[in-house]
Amino acid sequence: MEKFDRLTGVAAPLPLVNVDTDKIIPKQFLKTIKRTGLAEGLFYEMRFDEAGKPKPGFVLDQPAYKNAKILVTGENFGCGSSREHAPWALLDAGIRCVIAPSFADIFYNNCFKNGILPIVLPAEQVDLLMDDAQRGANAVVTVDLEKQEITGPDGGILHFDVDAFRKHCLLNGLDDIGLTQQKADKIAAYEARQRTSQPWLNP
Amino acid sequence: MAQPRTLFDKIWDSHLVDRQDDGTCLIYIDRHLVHEVTSPQAFEGLRLAGRKVHRPEAALAVADHNVPTTDRSHGIADTESRIQVETLASNCADFGVPFVAMDDVRQGIVHIIGPEQGFTLPGTTIVCGDSHTSTHGAFGALAFGIGTSEVEHVLATQTLIQKPAKNMRITVEGARPLGVTAKDVILAIIGRLGTAGGTGHVIEYAGPAITDLCLEGRMTVCNMSIEAGARAGLIAPDETTFAYLRGRPMAPKAGRWEAAVAYWRTLPSDQGAAYDKDVRIAAGDIEPQVTWGTSPQDVVPVSGRVPDPAAVADDAKRQAMAQSLSYMDLTPGTAMRDVRIDKVFIGSCTNGRIEDLREVAAVVEGRAVADGVYAMIVPGSGLVKNQAEEEGLDKIFRAAGFDWREPGCSMCLAMNADRLEPGERCASTSNRNFEGRQGRGGRTHLMSPGMAAAAAVAGRIADVRELSR
Numbered sequence: 001m002e003k004f005d006r007l008t009g010v011a012a013p014l015p016l017v018n019v020d021t022d023k024i025i026p027k028q029f030l031k032t033i034k035r036t037g038l039a040e041g042l043f044y045e046m047r048f049d050e051a052g053k054p055k056p057g058f059v060l061d062q063p064a065y066k067n068a069k070i071l072v073t074g075e076n077f078g079c080g081s082s083r084e085h086a087p088w089a090l091l092d093a094g095i096r097c098v099i100a101p102s103f104a105d106i107f108y109n110n111c112f113k114n115g116i117l118p119i120v121l122p123a124e125q126v127d128l129l130m131d132d133a134q135r136g137a138n139a140v141v142t143v144d145l146e147k148q149e150i151t152g153p154d155g156g157i158l159h160f161d162v163d164a165f166r167k168h169c170l171l172n173g174l175d176d177i178g179l180t181q182q183k184a185d186k187i188a189a190y191e192a193r194q195r196t197s198q199p200w201l202n203p
Numbered sequence: 204m205a206q207p208r209t210l211f212d213k214i215w216d217s218h219l220v221d222r223q224d225d226g227t228c229l230i231y232i233d234r235h236l237v238h239e240v241t242s243p244q245a246f247e248g249l250r251l252a253g254r255k256v257h258r259p260e261a262a263l264a265v266a267d268h269n270v271p272t273t274d275r276s277h278g279i280a281d282t283e284s285r286i287q288v289e290t291l292a293s294n295c296a297d298f299g300v301p302f303v304a305m306d307d308v309r310q311g312i313v314h315i316i317g318p319e320q321g322f323t324l325p326g327t328t329i330v331c332g333d334s335h336t337s338t339h340g341a342f343g344a345l346a347f348g349i350g351t352s353e354v355e356h357v358l359a360t361q362t363l364i365q366k367p368a369k370n371m372r373i374t375v376e377g378a379r380p381l382g383v384t385a386k387d388v389i390l391a392i393i394g395r396l397g398t399a400g401g402t403g404h405v406i407e408y409a410g411p412a413i414t415d416l417c418l419e420g421r422m423t424v425c426n427m428s429i430e431a432g433a434r435a436g437l438i439a440p441d442e443t444t445f446a447y448l449r450g451r452p453m454a455p456k457a458g459r460w461e462a463a464v465a466y467w468r469t470l471p472s473d474q475g476a477a478y479d480k481d482v483r484i485a486a487g488d489i490e491p492q493v494t495w496g497t498s499p500q501d502v503v504p505v506s507g508r509v510p511d512p513a514a515v516a517d518d519a520k521r522q523a524m525a526q527s528l529s530y531m532d533l534t535p536g537t538a539m540r541d542v543r544i545d546k547v548f549i550g551s552c553t554n555g556r557i558e559d560l561r562e563v564a565a566v567v568e569g570r571a572v573a574d575g576v577y578a579m580i581v582p583g584s585g586l587v588k589n590q591a592e593e594e595g596l597d598k599i600f601r602a603a604g605f606d607w608r609e610p611g612c613s614m615c616l617a618m619n620a621d622r623l624e625p626g627e628r629c630a631s632t633s634n635r636n637f638e639g640r641q642g643r644g645g646r647t648h649l650m651s652p653g654m655a656a657a658a659a660v661a662g663r664i665a666d667v668r669e670l671s672r
């Protein structure tokens with residue numbers, strides 16, 4: 001996983017609530033057996049019509065937002081299915097940070113596993129950033145994970161909270177599985193206990 | 204005296220492998236269900252890192268999302284779908300994971316076959332790369348959906364890194380009125396909580412209108428916990444649970460069964476256990492439900508009308524509502540019962556079990572699907588299909604004009620060939636009515652199997668109680 005420490009880039013506004021995972025990446029793109037190449041499916045139905053022709057106007061297709069690295073959006077972003085294709089598609093399109101008043105649990109979790117930082121801020125602060133994000137190519141925002149700060153285009157600073165362990169993993173690009181495997185003896189001890197206490201779980 | 208604990212607390216505590224100082228926990232996973240859509244990248248990850256599957260026998264894999272629901276003897280026509288299904292089969296063979304093949308009679312939707320096989324057991328932790336894993340909470344198991352990275356983590360270590368969820372209890376008091384099913388109860392709950400109401404929580408369902416339900420109904424309720432934003436739903440195991448499980452192929456055998464049941468009896472929440480949120484709902488107030496919009500929270504009683512965005516004060520909410528209504532092509536104030544439908548889909552992990560099919564048969568027996576309506580029934584598994592055929596339900600369905608198909612996810616998410624065409628309107632027993640969920644431009648109204656059957660017969664949304672005998 002790529003590290004996340006400090007990110008500076010254009011923030012794109014997506015002022016919608018309850019953006020579900022079907023909307024982020026529709027099912028026809030779930031047939032892949034790879035993690036990459038999903039950007040073409042990102043927000044597909046908002047970007048292409050029924051015949052597959054581009055619909056003009058979607059924010060990430062506008063020249064000013066082509067290289068956006070941050071997405072500012074509404075509450076309950078990522079609700080619906082557990083598909084990790086949603087963060088994979090965002091990542092593939094260059095988005096490394098999503099800012100919203102709230103996220104659906106599984107999506108939120110999936111972001112951290114892929115080097116994307118999801119930031120929860122109070123609705124008023126998201127509104128401010130949403131206004132900032134309307135400035136096109138000038139909507140340059142810096143997210144500093146170490147300091148837990150967002151610096152807006154006018155230099156205003158917002159503080160955000162993040163779980164300490166997740167922050168640590170993201171800052172160092174750590175592989176969860178590697179970390180857990182260091183606890184192999186504890187897992188073995190648990191399994192030994194369970195074999196005695198709940199023998200019916202093992203055929 | 205020990206602190207009273209909830210059912211969730213008990214399962215959580217008994218699965219703790221490690222707890223870090225910052226509160227991050229490593230929990231043990233007893234059961235892992237695997238399907239073809241969310242697993243290929245996980246197996247690929249293991250391969251790249253040279254890792255093995257830690258405990259293959261704790262997993263059970265099946266292909267369900269991409270399988271055709273018509274004759275399968277010629278395999279899968281769509282290349283990408285076929286590759287995904289074949290990839291699952293070869294990954295399972297390579298890593299030693301038990302796999303139920305497409306031509307196996309036990310094949311079906313992952314959340315239907317787990318319980319059927321007795322793989323799902325009370326007091327266990329169960330995960331799957333699928334949000335509707337919450338279904339298994341009906342047995343008093345802590346069951347939740349995970350992403351593909353976590354699928355890989357579980358395969359490699361049989362554990363997950365987690366923080367404890369908050370406890371919510373929803374007590375459904377009193378008895379369900381006639382014609383009101385588990386689906387109506389959960390839709391009414393989602394309407395009340397909203398799709399984010401359960402975020403961060405595990406919902407324990409309690410009260411007589413829940414404990415009255417058979418296991419199939421309990422699974423319907425827990426299945427849609429995710430539509431209320433919760434990761435998991437839970438119902439305390441009781442005699443109904445034990446009776447369902449007894450004798451299932453993977454359930455504990457005699458000799459171990461008694462010890463298992465004795466343990467399962469200790470699981471229900473203690474008197475006085477604390478909940479972060481406690482909600483009470485009167486079953487008597489619930490009518491058959493139907494959705495009007497593009498979110499499962501957009502729900503009204505069948506006697507209701509399409510709501511009016513003009514009556515909503517909040518800007519964002521009003522716009523979202525107007526957008527849904529335009530997508531759904533509905534006019535505010537229209538009686539739900541005046542909404543005509545083109546298709547009917549009966550199936551999915553929410554309502555593809557035998558009880559659901561019996562409910563449909565009771566409504567459609569001796570009646571016919573309305574002219575111009577196409578209605579399909581997709582059993583949740585091969586065993587459900589066989590059971591229904593043994594009971595003669597397929598004859599009732601066929602006589603009424605229903606298409607009786609092979610098991611799978613089918614038009615619940617339209618990843619196989621079954622889908623709505625743009626503009627088509629569907630009465631569906633599935634769980635999501637998002638834009639495009641059942642096919643691009645398709646319009647979904649969620650409801651119970653009985654209500655979908657009534658809609659098939661009437662050609663419009665109808666009140667099943669008017670058709671009951």
Ligand code: SF4
Pocket residue numbers: 267268312313314333335551552553611612615616633634
């Ligand atoms: S039936 Fe629908 S909700 Fe259930 S697992 Fe299949 S696609 Fe998902």
